Each structure stands twice: as structure tokens, then as C-alpha cells.
Amino acid sequence: MSKRTRRARKERVLVTGIGGNLGRAVARRLHRRYEVVGIDRRAVRHMPKDVDVEQVDIRRRRVEDVFRRQRLDAVVHLNIMHDPRSRQDEHHQFNIVGTQKVFELCAEHRVPKVVVLSSADVYGPDPRNDQFLKEDAALMGGQKFEAIRDLIALDMFCNTFFWRHPEIETVILRPVHIVGRVNNAPSRYLRLERPPTILGFDPMVQLIHVEDVVSAIEKALTPGIRGVFNLAGPSPVPLSLILGRLGRSPRPMPEPMLKWMLSTAWSLKLSDWPVPELDHIKYICMVDDSLARKQLGFAHEHGLESILRELGQGVRR
Amino acid sequence: MLQKVKEQVDGALVHAIREDVWERIRTMDAGQNEYGFDPFGFEPEFLKYVAPPAIWLYRNYFRVETFGMEHIPDSGPVLLVANHTGQIPLDGMMIATAGLIDRSPPRMVRSMVERWVPSIPFISRIFARAGQVVGTRENARILLRRGGCILVFPEGQRGINKTYDRAYQLQEFGLGFMRLALATGTPIVPVSVVGAEEQMPALYDVKSLAKVLGMPAFPITPTWPLLGPLGALPLPVKYRIYFGEPMRFEGDPDEEDRVVGGHVERVREVIAQMIDRGLQERRGVFF
Numbered sequence: 319m320s321k322r323t324r325r326a327r328k329e330r331v332l333v334t335g336i337g338g339n340l341g342r343a344v345a346r347r348l349h350r351r352y353e354v355v356g357i358d359r360r361a362v363r364h365m366p367k368d369v370d371v372e373q374v375d376i377r378r379r380r381v382e383d384v385f386r387r388q389r390l391d392a393v394v395h396l397n398i399m400h401d402p403r404s405r406q407d408e409h410h411q412f413n414i415v416g417t418q419k420v421f422e423l424c425a426e427h428r429v430p431k432v433v434v435l436s437s438a439d440v441y442g443p444d445p446r447n448d449q450f451l452k453e454d455a456a457l458m459g460g461q462k463f464e465a466i467r468d469l470i471a472l473d474m475f476c477n478t479f480f481w482r483h484p485e486i487e488t489v490i491l492r493p494v495h496i497v498g499r500v501n502n503a504p505s506r507y508l509r510l511e512r513p514p515t516i517l518g519f520d521p522m523v524q525l526i527h528v529e530d531v532v533s534a535i536e537k538a539l540t541p542g543i544r545g546v547f548n549l550a551g552p553s554p555v556p557l558s559l560i561l562g563r564l565g566r567s568p569r570p571m572p573e574p575m576l577k578w579m580l581s582t583a584w585s586l587k588l589s590d591w592p593v594p595e596l597d598h599i600k601y602i603c604m605v606d607d608s609l610a611r612k613q614l615g616f617a618h619e620h621g622l623e624s625i626l627r628e629l630g631q632g633v634r635r
Numbered sequence: 636m637l638q639k640v641k642e643q644v645d646g647a648l649v650h651a652i653r654e655d656v657w658e659r660i661r662t663m664d665a666g667q668n669e670y671g672f673d674p675f676g677f678e679p680e681f682l683k684y685v686a687p688p689a690i691w692l693y694r695n696y697f698r699v700e701t702f703g704m705e706h707i708p709d710s711g712p713v714l715l716v717a718n719h720t721g722q723i724p725l726d727g728m729m730i731a732t733a734g735l736i737d738r739s740p741p742r743m744v745r746s747m748v749e750r751w752v753p754s755i756p757f758i759s760r761i762f763a764r765a766g767q768v769v770g771t772r773e774n775a776r777i778l779l780r781r782g783g784c785i786l787v788f789p790e791g792q793r794g795i796n797k798t799y800d801r802a803y804q805l806q807e808f809g810l811g812f813m814r815l816a817l818a819t820g821t822p823i824v825p826v827s828v829v830g831a832e833e834q835m836p837a838l839y840d841v842k843s844l845a846k847v848l849g850m851p852a853f854p855i856t857p858t859w860p861l862l863g864p865l866g867a868l869p870l871p872v873k874y875r876i877y878f879g880e881p882m883r884f885e886g887d888p889d890e891e892d893r894v895v896g897g898h899v900e901r902v903r904e905v906i907a908q909m910i911d912r913g914l915q916e917r918r919g920v921f922f
Contacts, residue, residue, distance in 0.1 A: 445750060445751060445752070445753035445759075445769070446750040446771070447769075447771075448769075448771045448773040448774055449674060449675050449768070449769070449774050449777065450674070450773070452773075516756070517756060517757075518755075518756025518758075518759065518760060519756060519759055519760060520760045520763075521676075522674070522675070522676045553668045553674060554674055555668070555670050555672055556672060556676060559670055559672070572756075573756070601753060601754070602753070604674075622670075
């Protein structure tokens, strides 16, 4: 409290889904410059001391109290579930209804800025893709992959909101595969000792380090910034090169066989890889991030070497 | 062990390429990053796998003769526009080989391939590493902005899959390449390939079978499918490749089809003229 009175009041940022790896990284970065409050329905650990966290489901009424109590200057919305194992309706409910609720509250309580973390997955891997997709490319990710459909719906919902409420600065970030201290599908795949690959395919892949995503979120909080931004890290390289540098021994398999194995493992609950995700190691889904570099002033700090070093350590641990 | 075998094979392959050619390939600046890949997945080093067979086909099998190579500018963006013939796209490979070994300084010709190519195992990988790019407008634009030399076949499948009774008849041209040239101010070099039409003269195209197999065409040639896989080999015809003078067009890229079509027609005429010239100049299909 003493801090707050001594200096002029710091800007206050609400981070939803603060308990995740990304949420924690965001909180750790922002808490020096901003006053960070967080909500999550999970129990939250390892948080900086000056961060207020409330354990509450985003769809509950109690979230409203957070908005009412705190005069928020910005909301960073990370509370988006990507668990392919959870029930489709629950997944959908949580993501769509939750986001809608947050946005409604933002409009009601006149929060001037909202940053939403979407993903480059909304474009979807496809052989017909442009090598570098711009922000206005069609969101085709749900064509074959149902689980991605609520992410697309959410992204589109944020887009409409952005037109309906010009007084709120909405930023939608679409990063490529995030790696580093996170536990998402691409990181888990790259940490496998013997990752399966599809025989005859070796797509170019873009990776981004989680800390660079956090920097982009920080930049997105700058007043005056609004819009949709693709985020990518170092220049793309083939998947085989990444696996080679990591010292992995990939298991190339014919696609029908791999599909069959994966769908069997999935139904026996032996694996958490949905079959349509295979397209990510088959086709390209790369983005043009020049807009973010120009307008956000985004620049990646972690090159491929440091990303690979960190991923390599992930296995030994 | 495997690593050693691979190294030896690589060494032998490099050896098969003439030293000066390999030097040109190795020192090529394709905008690649520190790992040797350009953003499209092109790896100049990879050409050591593709170049020896291509050069062998070029020199010994098809005995390619080129005319007017000097019309391709030494640097800067350029669009090569060619006729497409012969059931399998070896014409593109031969034009690219010509740019690499018959020209000094060499130019890396990158062709725009069909959008389903990346969905074929192995082919997808080989094509990308050898510098082939999926033919979307945005991709072409990026390559031209990087000063690339792009090869397009505006006839597309209509040209390559036609039966022999329509040999050397240019099919309808798409307008995309002209809009691209207008938008980027890129010069167009018309290219005519004579000879490829006879490498696999198709007597009939079994459209229904092609549809079932998901192929663009199922040609019946004098040898295919009669002789099995052997019949799928192209005949050792003689290729003649003509490069015309660069053509420059000006105008609004978003103009009506009628106007853009007029420009396209001029390119098409030049290509047709060069084909006629080639047909007159050659003494026979195999000579």
C-alpha cells in the first residue's frame, strides 16, 4: 500500500488465466511496471508477491466484482483452454462464453484496452497456403480440426467487438508455435526423444519463444495500439533441421500408418495428440509478422539457437 | 556408419557436377538464412542431389539447345513465361537447368508449381528444397520483390495434358501473370520449348480414370501403360528452348480482363512465333 501512495498510481492490468505458464510469465514481466491483478480457476502458485490473484471461474458472477472493485486500465485475456481431452461442449462453453463475459465487462466498466492471445493455428496448415499469411488471410484452421473451431470463433468474436466498440483498443495477437517454458502441443512434441514424422514431408516451421510473446503483449499494452497482429520469432527452418539440432532421432512413418496409430492411441487414451494436428508436421502454416514489427515495434530476442538450447534442456530435466 | 555413406554419396554427387557449376551453386545468394534455407524452403546445397540428373538429361538425353539466353537480365526481377507441354513437367526442369549451367552469370529459375504439389509425399520436400514455390500471387510477389527469376506456365494443366492431335497449339493463357507483372513492373521474357511435345505423345486422355486416381490426366501413349513403368519414361527427343526479348507492359493491374487479356495476347503471339520458328528450324524430332 505504501508504494501506491508514494508514487502516482500505476496502471492496473487484469490478467485472466494467470495460473498458466504463459500467465505467470506475463505477470512476472508486467508487475514491475503495472499493478497486476489476476484471475484463474486453478490454484495459482509461484506468483510475484505484489500480484493479487483470485481463484474464480471466468464465467462466474464473482469476476464482475473484480471489475467493480478495481479500476482497470487494461485486460490481458489469456484464459483460453486448449485441452483436446476435455469435452467439446465444456471447451466451447469456457472459451466462448468466458471471453464474451470478459468483453462485456470491459465494455461495461470502460476498460480502455483489451489484449487477446489467439494463435496462428487459426489459419490452419494447408498445402494451398501462401508461404506467409497476412492478418487478413481466411481463418481455415477449423476445416479439418474441430477443436480449433472455438479458437476461430473467439478470434472472430474479438474482431467484431473491435468494430462495435471503437472506444476500446482491442489487440488480437496470433503467435506461431510458442515454445520455451510452456506445456503446449508443439513444445511437448519437440521434447519427445523420438518424435514421429510423416514420411516424405518436411515443412518449414516458425517458432517463437514464450518470452518474446510476453514482450509482444507488453508492447500491445502501449496506448494507441489496436488491431490484429501476427507474431513470429526467428526465420523459418525445416522441421527436420530443428529435430536434428535437438539431437532427436525422428521416426518417419507413412501417413496412413501414423494416422491409424494415433487414432488408436487416442481412443485408448494413450496419447493426447488429436489426429488432425498431424497437418502441422505435414504442411506449412507460416505468418508474415511485418505488421507487428512495424506497428507494435516487436522484435524477437530469442534466436533459434537459444530456443533450441532451452528445448534441449527440457528433456534432460 | 550411415553418416559416412551419406557423406561419400554427397561427395560423389558434388563431383558429378562440373566444378565451376558447383561453385556457382554453392555461392548462390538466394536470401538464405544462416542455416542455408530461404523462407520458402529452398536450399542451394540441395541442388547437388537434383542437378546431376538434371544436367545429364539436359546434356545427354534431351541434348537441349538454347537460343537467346542473353535476353534474361543478369539481375533483378523477371518473369519467364513459357508454353507447357509433354505430360510430365520436364520443360520447367530444362529451363531451370539452362539458367544454371548455360548462362553466365547463372540465374536460379524458380517455377511456380500447382497448389496440390505440397500434398505429395517426397515430391513436396524435393520441390521445395530445389527452389520450387507454390503458385500463389502473394508468393510470386515476395519472390519478385527479392529480385527473383520466376518461371510461369500460364497454360497450366490445359497445356501439359493435351493430346498429341493438338501438339504445339497454345491453350488459353491465364491472366494472373500479367496482372502480377503490371503490379510489380516486372519485365516478361517469353520462352518457347520445342520438342517436349513429342517426349510423351498422348493419344487419348482417360478422364474418368484420372478422376478416380485423383490425377490431373491419365494419358494413353504408344508405350504407356502398355510397357508398364518403362512406358512412363519420356522419349529421347531433342529440346530447343527459345528465349525472346524482354517485354515491358504498363497499366493498371486491376484493369478489366479484356484489357489485361490484350497484353497477354501479345506475349502469347511472341511465344507462338518462336514455336513456329523452332518447328521450322529443326530437322527432326530426335535431331
